[in-house]
Amino acid sequence: MQPILQVRDLRFCYDSGVPALDGVSLDVHAGERIAVLGPNGAGKSTFFLCLNGVLAPESGQILLDGKPVDKKARKTLCERVGIVFQNADDQIIASTVASEVSFGPMNLRLPRNEVARRVDHALEYMDLQAFRARPPHDLSGGEKKRVSIADILAMESEVILLDEPAASLDPAGEERLERVLARLSDEGRTLLISTHDVDFAFRWATRAVVFFAGRILADDAPQTVFGDAALLRQAHLRRPVLAEVFDVLRAQGMAPPDAACPTTVGALARLLGEK
Amino acid sequence: MAHRHTHGPHSIDRLAYQSGMRGWNPAFKTVLAVGTLVFCLAADRPAVSAAVILALAALQKGKGKLTLRDYFGLLLVSLAFLLLGGAAVACDISTVPAGDWQVRLPWFYVCASADSVRFAASLVLKALGAVSAMYLLALTTTACELVDVLRRAHLPPLLCELMYLIYRFVFVLLDMYGRMRQAAGARLGWRDFRTSCRAFGGTAGNLFVLALRRSRVYSDAMAARGYDGDLRFLEEEKPVRAAQIVGMLLFWAALIVLAVL
Numbered sequence: 001m002q003p004i005l006q007v008r009d010l011r012f013c014y015d016s017g018v019p020a021l022d023g024v025s026l027d028v029h030a031g032e033r034i035a036v037l038g039p040n041g042a043g044k045s046t047f048f049l050c051l052n053g054v055l056a057p058e059s060g061q062i063l064l065d066g067k068p069v070d071k072k073a074r075k076t077l078c079e080r081v082g083i084v085f086q087n088a089d090d091q092i093i094a095s096t097v098a099s100e101v102s103f104g105p106m107n108l109r110l111p112r113n114e115v116a117r118r119v120d121h122a123l124e125y126m127d128l129q130a131f132r133a134r135p136p137h138d139l140s141g142g143e144k145k146r147v148s149i150a151d152i153l154a155m156e157s158e159v160i161l162l163d164e165p166a167a168s169l170d171p172a173g174e175e176r177l178e179r180v181l182a183r184l185s186d187e188g189r190t191l192l193i194s195t196h197d198v199d200f201a202f203r204w205a206t207r208a209v210v211f212f213a214g215r216i217l218a219d220d221a222p223q224t225v226f227g228d229a230a231l232l233r234q235a236h237l238r239r240p241v242l243a244e245v246f247d248v249l250r251a252q253g254m255a256p257p258d259a260a261c262p263t264t265v266g267a268l269a270r271l272l273g274e275k
Numbered sequence: 276m277a278h279r280h281t282h283g284p285h286s287i288d289r290l291a292y293q294s295g296m297r298g299w300n301p302a303f304k305t306v307l308a309v310g311t312l313v314f315c316l317a318a319d320r321p322a323v324s325a326a327v328i329l330a331l332a333a334l335q336k337g338k339g340k341l342t343l344r345d346y347f348g349l350l351l352v353s354l355a356f357l358l359l360g361g362a363a364v365a366c367d368i369s370t371v372p373a374g375d376w377q378v379r380l381p382w383f384y385v386c387a388s389a390d391s392v393r394f395a396a397s398l399v400l401k402a403l404g405a406v407s408a409m410y411l412l413a414l415t416t417t418a419c420e421l422v423d424v425l426r427r428a429h430l431p432p433l434l435c436e437l438m439y440l441i442y443r444f445v446f447v448l449l450d451m452y453g454r455m456r457q458a459a460g461a462r463l464g465w466r467d468f469r470t471s472c473r474a475f476g477g478t479a480g481n482l483f484v485l486a487l488r489r490s491r492v493y494s495d496a497m498a499a500r501g502y503d504g505d506l507r508f509l510e511e512e513k514p515v516r517a518a519q520i521v522g523m524l525l526f527w528a529a530l531i532v533l534a535v536l
Contacts (some may be wrong), residue, residue, distance in 0.1 A: 049495060049499070052499050053499075054495050054498045055495075063522060075501065075503075077499065078498070078499060078500070079502045082499075082500075083499045084500075085492070085496050086364075087357075088521075089447060089450075090489065090492040090493060090496050091496040092443075093440065093493065094419070094443070094444055094508050095417060095418065095419035095439070095442060095499065096417070096419065098509070098511065099419070099508035099509060099510065099511075100508075102508050102509030103500055103502075103507070103508055104500040104501060105509075106507040106508060106509060107500055107502055107507065108501060108504065112509070115509050116509060119509060133292075133511075134292070134442075135288070135292055135446075136287075137446035137447075137450070138292070151500065152500075155500065183521075215469035227442070248488045
Protein backbone atom coordinates (compact mmCIF):
# COMPACT_ATOMS: atom_id res chain seq x y z
CA MET A 1 0.00 0.00 0.00
CA GLN A 2 1.20 3.49 -0.84
CA PRO A 3 2.24 5.34 2.34
CA ILE A 4 0.46 8.68 2.76
CA LEU A 5 3.68 10.36 3.95
CA GLN A 6 7.25 9.29 3.30
CA VAL A 7 10.22 11.01 4.89
CA ARG A 8 13.66 10.41 3.42
CA ASP A 9 16.85 11.32 5.30
CA LEU A 10 15.51 14.59 6.72
CA ARG A 11 18.06 16.99 8.21
CA PHE A 12 17.41 20.25 10.00
CA CYS A 13 19.62 22.59 11.98
CA TYR A 14 18.63 25.54 14.20
CA ASP A 15 20.78 28.66 14.52
CA SER A 16 22.73 27.17 17.41
CA GLY A 17 24.39 24.78 14.96
CA VAL A 18 23.38 21.59 16.74
CA PRO A 19 21.46 19.38 14.31
CA ALA A 20 17.88 19.00 15.50
CA LEU A 21 17.16 16.36 12.87
CA ASP A 22 20.07 14.26 11.74
CA GLY A 23 18.87 11.99 8.96
CA VAL A 24 15.31 10.92 9.79
CA SER A 25 13.47 8.46 7.54
CA LEU A 26 9.94 7.26 8.19
CA ASP A 27 6.91 5.96 6.30
CA VAL A 28 3.43 6.82 7.56
CA HIS A 29 0.47 4.79 6.33
CA ALA A 30 -3.11 6.01 6.34
CA GLY A 31 -4.99 5.24 9.54
CA GLU A 32 -1.92 4.53 11.67
CA ARG A 33 -1.71 5.60 15.32
CA ILE A 34 1.92 6.48 15.89
CA ALA A 35 3.37 7.45 19.28
CA VAL A 36 6.49 9.56 18.91
CA LEU A 37 8.64 9.06 22.01
CA GLY A 38 11.94 10.41 23.21
CA PRO A 39 13.45 12.86 25.71
CA ASN A 40 13.07 16.64 25.48
CA GLY A 41 15.20 18.08 22.71
CA ALA A 42 15.28 14.82 20.75
CA GLY A 43 13.79 16.53 17.68
CA LYS A 44 10.14 15.49 17.94
CA SER A 45 8.69 18.99 17.65
CA THR A 46 11.08 19.96 14.86
CA PHE A 47 10.10 16.79 13.02
CA PHE A 48 6.42 17.74 13.31
CA LEU A 49 7.05 21.26 12.03
CA CYS A 50 8.90 19.83 9.02
CA LEU A 51 6.09 17.36 8.31
CA ASN A 52 3.58 20.18 8.31
CA GLY A 53 5.73 22.33 6.00
CA VAL A 54 6.38 25.19 8.43
CA LEU A 55 10.10 24.45 8.60
CA ALA A 56 11.99 23.78 5.41
CA PRO A 57 14.45 20.93 5.93
CA GLU A 58 18.06 21.54 4.95
CA SER A 59 18.21 18.31 3.08
CA GLY A 60 16.12 15.23 2.61
CA GLN A 61 12.75 14.77 1.08
CA ILE A 62 9.11 14.50 2.08
CA LEU A 63 6.78 12.58 -0.23
CA LEU A 64 3.04 13.04 -0.08
CA ASP A 65 1.14 10.13 -1.68
CA GLY A 66 4.44 9.14 -3.29
CA LYS A 67 4.98 12.56 -4.90
CA PRO A 68 7.92 14.62 -3.64
CA VAL A 69 6.95 17.90 -1.97
CA ASP A 70 9.07 20.74 -3.30
CA LYS A 71 9.23 24.30 -1.99
CA LYS A 72 6.12 25.37 -3.94
CA ALA A 73 4.03 22.44 -2.79
CA ARG A 74 4.79 23.05 0.90
CA LYS A 75 1.36 24.66 1.19
CA THR A 76 -0.30 21.37 0.31
CA LEU A 77 1.48 19.90 3.34
CA CYS A 78 -0.23 22.54 5.51
CA GLU A 79 -3.56 21.59 4.03
CA ARG A 80 -3.27 17.86 4.48
CA VAL A 81 -1.16 17.65 7.62
CA GLY A 82 -2.44 19.58 10.64
CA ILE A 83 -0.46 20.23 13.81
CA VAL A 84 -1.77 20.91 17.31
CA PHE A 85 0.87 22.85 19.22
CA GLN A 86 1.94 21.84 22.70
CA ASN A 87 0.99 25.15 24.27
CA ALA A 88 -2.51 26.20 23.22
CA ASP A 89 -1.66 29.84 23.98
CA ASP A 90 1.01 29.73 21.27
CA GLN A 91 -1.62 28.80 18.74
CA ILE A 92 -4.74 30.78 19.59
CA ILE A 93 -4.79 34.16 17.87
CA ALA A 94 -8.41 35.20 17.42
CA SER A 95 -10.60 37.00 19.93
CA THR A 96 -13.49 34.59 20.04
CA VAL A 97 -13.53 30.81 19.98
CA ALA A 98 -15.61 30.63 16.79
CA SER A 99 -13.41 33.03 14.81
CA GLU A 100 -10.34 31.22 16.13
CA VAL A 101 -11.58 27.92 14.74
CA SER A 102 -12.46 29.62 11.46
CA PHE A 103 -8.87 30.83 10.91
CA GLY A 104 -7.61 27.59 9.29
CA PRO A 105 -10.58 26.99 6.94
CA MET A 106 -10.56 30.67 5.93
CA ASN A 107 -6.90 30.28 4.94
CA LEU A 108 -7.90 27.28 2.84
CA ARG A 109 -9.98 29.80 0.84
CA LEU A 110 -13.18 27.82 1.30
CA PRO A 111 -16.56 29.40 0.61
CA ARG A 112 -18.24 31.08 3.57
CA ASN A 113 -20.96 28.52 4.20
CA GLU A 114 -18.44 25.68 4.06
CA VAL A 115 -16.27 27.49 6.65
CA ALA A 116 -19.34 27.97 8.86
CA ARG A 117 -20.23 24.28 8.54
CA ARG A 118 -16.71 23.18 9.46
CA VAL A 119 -16.54 25.55 12.42
CA ASP A 120 -19.87 24.21 13.70
CA HIS A 121 -18.75 20.64 13.23
CA ALA A 122 -15.39 21.16 14.95
CA LEU A 123 -17.01 22.97 17.89
CA GLU A 124 -19.58 20.19 18.20
CA TYR A 125 -16.82 17.57 18.03
CA MET A 126 -14.86 19.16 20.87
CA ASP A 127 -18.02 20.02 22.84
CA LEU A 128 -17.32 23.73 22.59
CA GLN A 129 -20.64 25.10 21.27
CA ALA A 130 -21.33 26.85 24.56
CA PHE A 131 -18.02 28.70 24.27
CA ARG A 132 -18.30 29.92 20.69
CA ALA A 133 -18.66 33.61 21.48
CA ARG A 134 -16.25 33.63 24.44
CA PRO A 135 -12.81 35.26 24.26
CA PRO A 136 -9.93 32.76 24.58
CA HIS A 137 -8.35 34.60 27.51
CA ASP A 138 -11.47 33.66 29.48
CA LEU A 139 -10.99 29.91 29.10
CA SER A 140 -9.25 27.41 31.34
CA GLY A 141 -6.18 25.48 30.20
CA GLY A 142 -8.17 22.37 29.30
CA GLU A 143 -10.74 24.39 27.37
CA LYS A 144 -7.99 26.18 25.44
CA LYS A 145 -6.52 22.80 24.55
CA ARG A 146 -9.88 21.72 23.14
CA VAL A 147 -10.03 24.92 21.10
CA SER A 148 -6.57 24.25 19.70
CA ILE A 149 -7.67 20.75 18.61
CA ALA A 150 -10.91 22.11 17.11
CA ASP A 151 -8.69 24.53 15.13
CA ILE A 152 -7.12 21.60 13.30
CA LEU A 153 -10.30 19.52 13.03
CA ALA A 154 -11.91 22.39 11.13
CA MET A 155 -9.16 22.10 8.51
CA GLU A 156 -10.14 18.45 8.02
CA SER A 157 -6.53 17.33 7.57
CA GLU A 158 -5.99 13.65 6.86
CA VAL A 159 -2.90 13.51 9.06
CA ILE A 160 -2.99 15.17 12.47
CA LEU A 161 0.15 15.74 14.52
CA LEU A 162 -0.33 16.41 18.22
CA ASP A 163 2.62 17.74 20.18
CA GLU A 164 2.31 16.49 23.76
CA PRO A 165 -1.44 17.02 23.86
CA ALA A 166 -1.90 15.62 27.37
CA ALA A 167 0.68 17.94 28.98
CA SER A 168 -1.09 20.22 31.48
CA LEU A 169 -4.42 18.37 31.24
CA ASP A 170 -6.19 17.06 34.34
CA PRO A 171 -7.27 13.38 34.45
CA ALA A 172 -10.79 14.21 33.20
CA GLY A 173 -9.23 16.23 30.37
CA GLU A 174 -6.94 13.33 29.47
CA GLU A 175 -9.89 10.97 29.37
CA ARG A 176 -11.82 13.30 27.09
CA LEU A 177 -8.75 13.65 24.87
CA GLU A 178 -8.43 9.87 24.55
CA ARG A 179 -12.10 9.60 23.57
CA VAL A 180 -11.55 12.20 20.85
CA LEU A 181 -8.40 10.41 19.65
CA ALA A 182 -10.24 7.10 19.49
CA ARG A 183 -13.07 8.66 17.51
CA LEU A 184 -10.64 10.34 15.09
CA SER A 185 -8.85 7.06 14.58
CA ASP A 186 -12.16 5.24 13.95
CA GLU A 187 -12.96 7.82 11.30
CA GLY A 188 -9.76 6.88 9.50
CA ARG A 189 -7.54 9.84 10.35
CA THR A 190 -3.83 9.23 10.65
CA LEU A 191 -2.51 10.38 14.01
CA LEU A 192 1.03 11.06 15.23
CA ILE A 193 1.33 12.00 18.87
CA SER A 194 4.49 13.01 20.64
CA THR A 195 4.26 12.13 24.30
CA HIS A 196 6.20 11.36 27.47
CA ASP A 197 3.36 9.25 28.81
CA VAL A 198 4.60 5.70 28.13
CA ASP A 199 1.44 4.12 29.56
CA PHE A 200 -0.69 6.08 27.12
CA ALA A 201 1.63 5.26 24.21
CA PHE A 202 1.55 1.58 25.11
CA ARG A 203 -2.23 1.24 25.16
CA TRP A 204 -3.07 3.66 22.35
CA ALA A 205 -0.45 3.34 19.61
CA THR A 206 -0.21 0.80 16.81
CA ARG A 207 3.39 1.84 16.33
CA ALA A 208 6.04 3.51 18.48
CA VAL A 209 8.83 5.66 17.05
CA VAL A 210 11.65 6.58 19.41
CA PHE A 211 13.64 9.75 18.74
CA PHE A 212 17.01 10.44 20.28
CA ALA A 213 19.42 13.26 19.41
CA GLY A 214 17.76 13.96 16.08
CA ARG A 215 17.68 10.35 14.92
CA ILE A 216 15.19 7.54 15.05
CA LEU A 217 16.42 4.92 17.50
CA ALA A 218 13.56 2.48 17.06
CA ASP A 219 10.40 2.14 15.00
CA ASP A 220 8.28 -0.87 15.84
CA ALA A 221 5.17 -2.19 17.55
CA PRO A 222 4.84 -0.77 21.11
CA GLN A 223 5.18 -4.26 22.62
CA THR A 224 8.55 -4.72 20.90
CA VAL A 225 9.84 -1.23 21.68
CA PHE A 226 8.87 -1.40 25.34
CA GLY A 227 10.32 -4.90 25.61
CA ASP A 228 13.81 -3.70 24.72
CA ALA A 229 15.44 -2.75 28.03
CA ALA A 230 18.69 -1.46 26.48
CA LEU A 231 16.78 0.78 24.08
CA LEU A 232 14.59 2.21 26.86
CA ARG A 233 17.66 3.00 28.96
CA GLN A 234 19.35 4.74 26.06
CA ALA A 235 16.30 6.85 25.21
CA HIS A 236 15.56 7.75 28.85
CA LEU A 237 12.21 5.97 28.73
CA ARG A 238 10.65 3.71 31.29
CA ARG A 239 8.53 0.62 30.83
CA PRO A 240 4.76 0.99 31.02
CA VAL A 241 3.24 -0.05 34.36
CA LEU A 242 1.14 -2.67 32.60
CA ALA A 243 4.24 -4.37 31.18
CA GLU A 244 5.89 -4.39 34.60
CA VAL A 245 2.77 -5.84 36.21
CA PHE A 246 2.54 -8.46 33.50
CA ASP A 247 6.15 -9.51 34.14
CA VAL A 248 5.35 -9.96 37.82
CA LEU A 249 2.23 -11.99 37.01
CA ARG A 250 4.21 -14.15 34.63
CA ALA A 251 7.00 -14.69 37.16
CA GLN A 252 4.39 -15.77 39.73
CA GLY A 253 2.91 -18.20 37.22
CA MET A 254 -0.40 -16.33 37.14
CA ALA A 255 -0.18 -15.45 33.43
CA PRO A 256 0.61 -17.77 30.53
CA PRO A 257 4.40 -17.67 29.98
CA ASP A 258 4.18 -17.47 26.17
CA ALA A 259 1.48 -14.78 25.86
CA ALA A 260 2.38 -11.31 24.60
CA CYS A 261 1.83 -8.48 27.06
CA PRO A 262 -1.71 -7.12 26.68
CA THR A 263 -1.85 -3.37 25.99
CA THR A 264 -4.92 -2.50 28.03
CA VAL A 265 -6.11 -3.36 31.52
CA GLY A 266 -9.27 -4.85 30.00
CA ALA A 267 -7.23 -7.17 27.76
CA LEU A 268 -5.16 -8.25 30.78
CA ALA A 269 -8.33 -9.04 32.74
CA ARG A 270 -9.64 -11.13 29.84
CA LEU A 271 -6.34 -12.99 29.55
CA LEU A 272 -6.32 -13.81 33.26
CA GLY A 273 -9.99 -14.81 33.06
CA GLU A 274 -9.29 -17.30 30.28
CA LYS A 275 -6.66 -18.94 32.42
CA MET B 276 1.18 41.23 47.78
CA ALA B 277 -2.33 40.16 46.98
CA HIS B 278 -4.01 41.90 44.09
CA ARG B 279 -7.27 41.55 42.26
CA HIS B 280 -8.01 42.10 38.62
CA THR B 281 -11.23 44.04 38.73
CA HIS B 282 -10.25 47.21 36.93
CA GLY B 283 -8.33 48.14 33.84
CA PRO B 284 -8.64 46.50 30.45
CA HIS B 285 -10.09 43.33 31.97
CA SER B 286 -13.25 44.90 33.23
CA ILE B 287 -14.22 46.98 30.18
CA ASP B 288 -13.39 44.06 27.91
CA ARG B 289 -15.47 41.71 30.04
CA LEU B 290 -18.42 44.11 30.11
CA ALA B 291 -18.31 44.26 26.31
CA TYR B 292 -18.37 40.46 26.07
CA GLN B 293 -21.27 40.21 28.52
CA SER B 294 -23.31 43.06 27.13
CA GLY B 295 -26.85 42.31 26.02
CA MET B 296 -26.21 44.56 23.02
CA ARG B 297 -23.30 42.43 21.84
CA GLY B 298 -25.55 40.81 19.26
CA TRP B 299 -26.27 44.16 17.63
CA ASN B 300 -24.55 44.88 14.37
CA PRO B 301 -21.23 46.58 15.24
CA ALA B 302 -21.38 48.95 12.27
CA PHE B 303 -24.86 50.06 13.39
CA LYS B 304 -23.61 50.67 16.92
CA THR B 305 -20.70 52.70 15.54
CA VAL B 306 -23.04 54.84 13.45
CA LEU B 307 -25.37 55.33 16.43
CA ALA B 308 -22.52 56.26 18.77
CA VAL B 309 -20.71 58.59 16.38
CA GLY B 310 -23.97 60.19 15.17
CA THR B 311 -25.13 60.84 18.72
CA LEU B 312 -21.71 62.27 19.55
CA VAL B 313 -21.96 64.67 16.64
CA PHE B 314 -25.48 65.75 17.63
CA CYS B 315 -24.39 66.28 21.20
CA LEU B 316 -21.43 68.45 20.18
CA ALA B 317 -23.16 70.33 17.37
CA ALA B 318 -26.33 71.18 19.32
CA ASP B 319 -24.31 72.63 22.20
CA ARG B 320 -27.42 72.77 24.42
CA PRO B 321 -27.47 71.46 28.01
CA ALA B 322 -30.91 69.97 27.39
CA VAL B 323 -29.61 67.91 24.46
CA SER B 324 -26.55 66.80 26.45
CA ALA B 325 -28.69 65.77 29.41
CA ALA B 326 -31.08 63.91 27.11
CA VAL B 327 -28.16 62.04 25.52
CA ILE B 328 -26.73 61.08 28.92
CA LEU B 329 -30.05 59.86 30.28
CA ALA B 330 -31.19 58.10 27.10
CA LEU B 331 -27.88 56.24 26.68
CA ALA B 332 -27.83 55.24 30.35
CA ALA B 333 -31.36 53.87 29.93
CA LEU B 334 -30.27 52.00 26.78
CA GLN B 335 -27.23 50.48 28.50
CA LYS B 336 -29.42 49.42 31.41
CA GLY B 337 -32.41 48.23 29.41
CA LYS B 338 -30.88 46.60 26.35
CA GLY B 339 -27.27 46.19 27.47
CA LYS B 340 -28.28 44.61 30.81
CA LEU B 341 -25.54 46.66 32.45
CA THR B 342 -26.16 47.55 36.08
CA LEU B 343 -26.48 51.30 36.64
CA ARG B 344 -23.89 50.94 39.38
CA ASP B 345 -21.30 49.63 36.91
CA TYR B 346 -22.28 52.20 34.30
CA PHE B 347 -22.18 55.27 36.50
CA GLY B 348 -19.08 53.91 38.22
CA LEU B 349 -17.32 54.03 34.87
CA LEU B 350 -18.85 57.39 34.01
CA LEU B 351 -17.61 58.75 37.33
CA VAL B 352 -14.01 58.11 36.25
CA SER B 353 -14.32 60.55 33.39
CA LEU B 354 -16.56 62.87 35.43
CA ALA B 355 -13.71 63.39 37.91
CA PHE B 356 -11.49 64.70 35.12
CA LEU B 357 -14.29 66.75 33.60
CA LEU B 358 -15.15 68.43 36.92
CA LEU B 359 -11.52 69.44 37.44
CA GLY B 360 -11.41 70.85 33.93
CA GLY B 361 -14.80 72.51 34.44
CA ALA B 362 -13.61 74.17 37.64
CA ALA B 363 -10.68 75.63 35.76
CA VAL B 364 -13.06 77.01 33.12
CA ALA B 365 -15.52 78.42 35.67
CA CYS B 366 -13.00 80.16 37.88
CA ASP B 367 -10.79 83.10 37.20
CA ILE B 368 -7.85 84.47 39.12
CA SER B 369 -7.56 88.15 39.73
CA THR B 370 -5.85 90.58 42.11
CA VAL B 371 -9.08 92.51 42.72
CA PRO B 372 -12.46 91.02 43.70
CA ALA B 373 -14.50 90.36 40.54
CA GLY B 374 -17.47 88.29 39.39
CA ASP B 375 -20.35 87.14 41.57
CA TRP B 376 -18.39 84.98 44.01
CA GLN B 377 -14.84 85.26 45.29
CA VAL B 378 -12.61 83.25 47.52
CA ARG B 379 -9.90 85.32 49.09
CA LEU B 380 -6.49 83.75 49.18
CA PRO B 381 -3.19 85.42 50.13
CA TRP B 382 -2.18 87.81 47.29
CA PHE B 383 -5.08 86.98 44.92
CA TYR B 384 -8.75 86.13 44.56
CA VAL B 385 -10.33 83.10 42.91
CA CYS B 386 -13.54 84.41 41.41
CA ALA B 387 -16.43 83.04 39.43
CA SER B 388 -19.48 84.60 37.85
CA ALA B 389 -22.90 83.07 37.30
CA ASP B 390 -22.25 83.14 33.55
CA SER B 391 -18.92 81.38 33.77
CA VAL B 392 -20.36 78.69 36.05
CA ARG B 393 -23.29 78.17 33.68
CA PHE B 394 -20.88 77.95 30.75
CA ALA B 395 -18.65 75.47 32.58
CA ALA B 396 -21.62 73.34 33.63
CA SER B 397 -22.91 73.12 30.07
CA LEU B 398 -19.41 72.27 28.90
CA VAL B 399 -19.09 69.46 31.44
CA LEU B 400 -22.54 68.20 30.51
CA LYS B 401 -21.65 68.26 26.80
CA ALA B 402 -18.40 66.39 27.41
CA LEU B 403 -20.21 63.83 29.56
CA GLY B 404 -22.74 63.32 26.77
CA ALA B 405 -19.86 62.71 24.36
CA VAL B 406 -18.30 60.25 26.81
CA SER B 407 -21.65 58.40 27.13
CA ALA B 408 -21.80 58.11 23.35
CA MET B 409 -18.33 56.57 23.28
CA TYR B 410 -19.21 54.24 26.16
CA LEU B 411 -22.13 53.03 24.08
CA LEU B 412 -19.52 51.65 21.72
CA ALA B 413 -16.83 50.66 24.23
CA LEU B 414 -19.10 48.77 26.62
CA THR B 415 -21.09 46.82 24.05
CA THR B 416 -18.66 46.07 21.24
CA THR B 417 -15.64 43.82 21.55
CA ALA B 418 -12.31 45.13 20.32
CA CYS B 419 -12.13 42.65 17.47
CA GLU B 420 -15.52 43.75 16.15
CA LEU B 421 -14.40 47.37 16.24
CA VAL B 422 -11.34 46.41 14.23
CA ASP B 423 -13.63 44.68 11.77
CA VAL B 424 -15.75 47.82 11.41
CA LEU B 425 -12.58 49.84 10.76
CA ARG B 426 -11.47 47.27 8.20
CA ARG B 427 -14.76 47.63 6.38
CA ALA B 428 -14.32 51.39 6.54
CA HIS B 429 -11.18 50.79 4.44
CA LEU B 430 -8.55 51.38 7.07
CA PRO B 431 -5.34 49.80 5.68
CA PRO B 432 -5.44 46.01 6.35
CA LEU B 433 -1.95 46.12 7.87
CA LEU B 434 -3.12 48.49 10.62
CA CYS B 435 -6.21 46.38 11.28
CA GLU B 436 -4.19 43.19 11.60
CA LEU B 437 -1.74 44.92 13.92
CA MET B 438 -4.58 46.13 16.12
CA TYR B 439 -6.12 42.69 16.15
CA LEU B 440 -2.92 40.90 17.10
CA ILE B 441 -1.90 43.53 19.63
CA TYR B 442 -5.28 43.11 21.32
CA ARG B 443 -4.68 39.36 21.66
CA PHE B 444 -1.05 39.83 22.78
CA VAL B 445 -2.03 42.31 25.49
CA PHE B 446 -3.78 39.46 27.25
CA VAL B 447 -1.05 36.93 26.54
CA LEU B 448 1.60 39.29 27.91
CA LEU B 449 -0.54 40.35 30.88
CA ASP B 450 -0.95 36.71 31.73
CA MET B 451 2.78 36.06 31.39
CA TYR B 452 3.66 39.11 33.45
CA GLY B 453 1.13 38.17 36.13
CA ARG B 454 2.74 34.78 36.53
CA MET B 455 6.27 36.20 36.65
CA ARG B 456 5.12 38.76 39.21
CA GLN B 457 3.70 36.03 41.38
CA ALA B 458 6.86 33.96 41.01
CA ALA B 459 8.96 36.94 42.07
CA GLY B 460 6.60 37.56 45.00
CA ALA B 461 6.92 33.94 46.07
CA ARG B 462 10.65 34.57 46.47
CA LEU B 463 10.14 37.84 48.41
CA GLY B 464 10.90 39.90 45.30
CA TRP B 465 8.73 42.81 46.48
CA ARG B 466 9.87 42.98 50.13
CA ASP B 467 11.33 46.49 49.93
CA PHE B 468 11.90 49.26 47.45
CA ARG B 469 15.37 48.21 46.30
CA THR B 470 14.43 44.58 45.79
CA SER B 471 11.23 45.63 44.05
CA CYS B 472 13.18 47.75 41.58
CA ARG B 473 15.47 44.82 40.83
CA ALA B 474 12.59 42.36 40.54
CA PHE B 475 10.65 44.71 38.27
CA GLY B 476 13.67 45.20 36.01
CA GLY B 477 14.22 41.47 35.89
CA THR B 478 10.62 40.61 35.04
CA ALA B 479 10.38 43.39 32.45
CA GLY B 480 13.58 42.26 30.73
CA ASN B 481 12.45 38.65 30.85
CA LEU B 482 9.07 39.62 29.43
CA PHE B 483 10.81 41.20 26.46
CA VAL B 484 12.83 38.07 25.71
CA LEU B 485 9.78 35.85 26.17
CA ALA B 486 7.69 38.10 23.92
CA LEU B 487 10.32 37.77 21.17
CA ARG B 488 10.39 34.00 21.50
CA ARG B 489 6.61 33.86 21.66
CA SER B 490 6.33 35.85 18.44
CA ARG B 491 8.46 33.25 16.64
CA VAL B 492 6.31 30.38 17.88
CA TYR B 493 3.18 32.32 16.94
CA SER B 494 4.34 32.89 13.39
CA ASP B 495 5.09 29.15 13.13
CA ALA B 496 1.64 28.31 14.46
CA MET B 497 0.01 30.70 12.00
CA ALA B 498 2.02 29.33 9.09
CA ALA B 499 1.00 25.82 10.15
CA ARG B 500 -2.61 26.77 9.52
CA GLY B 501 -1.88 28.19 6.09
CA TYR B 502 -1.47 31.90 6.98
CA ASP B 503 -0.05 33.73 3.98
CA GLY B 504 0.00 37.35 5.03
CA ASP B 505 -3.72 38.02 5.13
CA LEU B 506 -5.47 37.63 8.46
CA ARG B 507 -8.99 36.31 7.89
CA PHE B 508 -11.67 35.10 10.27
CA LEU B 509 -15.26 34.15 9.82
CA GLU B 510 -17.25 37.05 11.23
CA GLU B 511 -20.65 36.28 12.63
CA GLU B 512 -23.46 37.86 10.64
CA LYS B 513 -25.29 40.31 12.84
CA PRO B 514 -28.10 41.77 10.77
CA VAL B 515 -29.50 45.20 11.61
CA ARG B 516 -33.17 45.11 12.54
CA ALA B 517 -35.55 47.69 11.11
CA ALA B 518 -36.76 48.53 14.62
CA GLN B 519 -33.21 49.48 15.58
CA ILE B 520 -32.88 51.91 12.68
CA VAL B 521 -36.31 53.41 13.37
CA GLY B 522 -35.37 53.78 17.05
CA MET B 523 -32.12 55.50 16.16
CA LEU B 524 -33.84 57.93 13.79
CA LEU B 525 -36.55 58.73 16.35
CA PHE B 526 -33.90 59.35 18.99
CA TRP B 527 -32.00 61.69 16.69
CA ALA B 528 -35.22 63.47 15.70
CA ALA B 529 -36.00 64.01 19.38
CA LEU B 530 -32.53 65.47 19.88
CA ILE B 531 -33.07 67.88 16.96
CA VAL B 532 -36.40 68.97 18.43
CA LEU B 533 -34.73 69.56 21.80
CA ALA B 534 -31.96 71.55 20.13
CA VAL B 535 -34.34 73.76 18.17
CA LEU B 536 -36.81 74.45 21.00
